[in-house]
Amino acid sequence: MGDVHGCYSQFLRLLDKIDYSPSMDKIILTGDLVNRGNESLAMINFCMNNPEIKTVLGNHDLYLLYLLSINKGKGKLKQIVNAKNNKKIYKWLLGRPLFLKEKDFISGNTFFITHAGIPEIWSPSKAGKLAKEASNALKQNPKKFLESMWGDHPRTWNESLAGSDRNRMIVNYLTRMRFINQAATLDLKNASADSSDNFRPWFKYSNKSYQDKQYYYIFGHWAALNGRTQNKHFIGLDTGCVWKEKLTALRLEDLRKFSVKY
Numbered sequence: 001m002g003d004v005h006g007c008y009s010q011f012l013r014l015l016d017k018i019d020y021s022p023s024m025d026k027i028i029l030t031g032d033l034v035n036r037g038n039e040s041l042a043m044i045n046f047c048m049n050n051p052e053i054k055t056v057l058g059n060h061d062l063y064l065l066y067l068l069s070i071n072k073g074k075g076k077l078k079q080i081v082n083a084k085n086n087k088k089i090y091k092w093l094l095g096r097p098l099f100l101k102e103k104d105f106i107s108g109n110t111f112f113i114t115h116a117g118i119p120e121i122w123s124p125s126k127a128g129k130l131a132k133e134a135s136n137a138l139k140q141n142p143k144k145f146l147e148s149m150w151g152d153h154p155r156t157w158n159e160s161l162a163g164s165d166r167n168r169m170i171v172n173y174l175t176r177m178r179f180i181n182q183a184a185t186l187d188l189k190n191a192s193a194d195s196s197d198n199f200r201p202w203f204k205y206s207n208k209s210y211q212d213k214q215y216y217y218i219f220g221h222w223a224a225l226n227g228r229t230q231n232k233h234f235i236g237l238d239t240g241c242v243w244k245e246k247l248t249a250l251r252l253e254d255l256r257k258f259s260v261k262y
């Protein structure tokens with residue numbers, strides 16, 4: 001399911017539409033549960049109370065973690081930072097992954113779920129390892145990690161990166177990426193759907209894993225794209241609910257999409 005961004009009522013309507021049953025179904029969210037919308041606290045509480053719901057972290061969830069770590073409420077996230085159960089929320093969010101892998105045993109398809117995507121320079125297993133590495137660093141020293149997470153530099157992956165630069169780079173690829181160039185340098189300024197100069201959407205490049213017919217890359221984050229990747233193996237689920245468009249779910253068994261209008 002794509003980015004909810006605090007649109008809790010729409011989320012409940014989508015659960016209703018897909019006949020969600022907690023004992024039968026598994027829900028996986030592409031992250032950005034919170035911010036911009038008005039019901040972020042209700043959304044977070046619902047996910048915490050329903051452990052069969054999984055999510056990866058999005059950039060807005062990481063921003064919330066940062067605000068919680070410095071105990072500073074801002075804008076739409078004030079309500080969560082000031083909530084009675086803010087410590088529980090903090091702990092819960094710290095435990096969410098940056099990458100999930102889900103196999104459908106009937107079709108044999110494998111789904112890689114991240115908030116923004118996986119750059120062509122990383123195989124899914126490499127991305128999974130790096131995601132784990134960053135998650136471990138986040139859990140080990142949340143304050144240090146969250147404080148040094150901000151910024152657009154470095155812009156290009158290099159295996160020799162270390163410490164905060166390395167973590168920031170991993171997080172920026174997995175949670176903020178849209179356009180990259182041939183060297184996998186990130187352009188984090190362009191949130192539109194239109195390429196500029198030598199930058200193309202990350203999924204327009206190619207590698208061996210991208211061509212595997214049983215691999216599917218599921219992501220959110222890119223509302224302006226509205227799901228248009230022109231490649232059925234790259235499925236963008238952010239359809240701009242918080243911008244009064246749609247909230248979308250993908251059924252993994254048969255790749256069918258279900259949406260509700262804002």
Ligand SMILES: [Mn+2]
Pocket residue numbers: 032058059060115175220221222
């Ligand atoms: Mn996002």
